Amino acid sequence: TAEEHAFGLKHGIHWVALDMGGRPCGFALGSIVDGHLHLLELGVARAHQRRGLGTALLATVIACGRRRGDPVVTLTTER
Numbered sequence: 753t754a755e756e757h758a759f760g761l762k763h764g765i766h767w768v769a770l771d772m773g774g775r776p777c778g779f780a781l782g783s784i785v786d787g788h789l790h791l792l793e794l795g796v797a798r799a800h801q802r803r804g805l806g807t808a809l810l811a812t813v814i815a816c817g818r819r820r821g822d823p824v825v826t827l828t829t830e831r
Contacts, residue, residue: 760781777805780809
């Protein structure tokens with residue numbers, strides 16, 4: 753939701769991957785659940801998949817969790 757993105761931006765838990773032209777091509781959105789960083793959503797545009805952007809975004813989320821002192825970073829998945 754717009755509110756979740758605004759929360760992520762305000763709290764430094766919203767990240768955007770840019771292509772070589774500086775255009776957004778992926779993002780990760782976090783939240784705080786039970787006091788710890790939770791990955792709400794991660795997406796990479798189809799044209800930019802299979803290039804390591806999702807892996808880089810996930811590594812960024814984990815690094816943020818470490819800086820915050822979180823013992824875990826959680827996520828849920830969908831089929």
